[in-house]
Amino acid sequence: MNITRSRVIMGDLLILVILIAAFSSTRALNENLLLISLVLVILIARSIWYHVMWYKSSGKLY
Numbered sequence: 001m002n003i004t005r006s007r008v009i010m011g012d013l014l015i016l017v018i019l020i021a022a023f024s025s026t027r028a029l030n031e032n033l034l035l036i037s038l039v040l041v042i043l044i045a046r047s048i049w050y051h052v053m054w055y056k057s058s059g060k061l062y
Contacts (some may be wrong), residue, residue, distance in 0.1 A: 003053040005062060011047040018043060 022036045030055065 004060045008050045015043050
């Protein structure tokens with residue numbers, strides 16, 4: 001899989017969008033805390049993986 005700079009940036013933006021959506025709706029956050037936490041953990045792990053692979057291939061952070 002070819003990791004590009006735009007994929008790394010979009011992965012980070014996706015995490016921010018999910019966080020903003022989760023915290024803007026406090027009722028949904030309270031009802032689905034476990035599900036939202038699981039999704040965030042998966043997205044953060046994927047983003048870390050993208051950053052590591054991008055750094056290995058290009059030697060740059062972004």
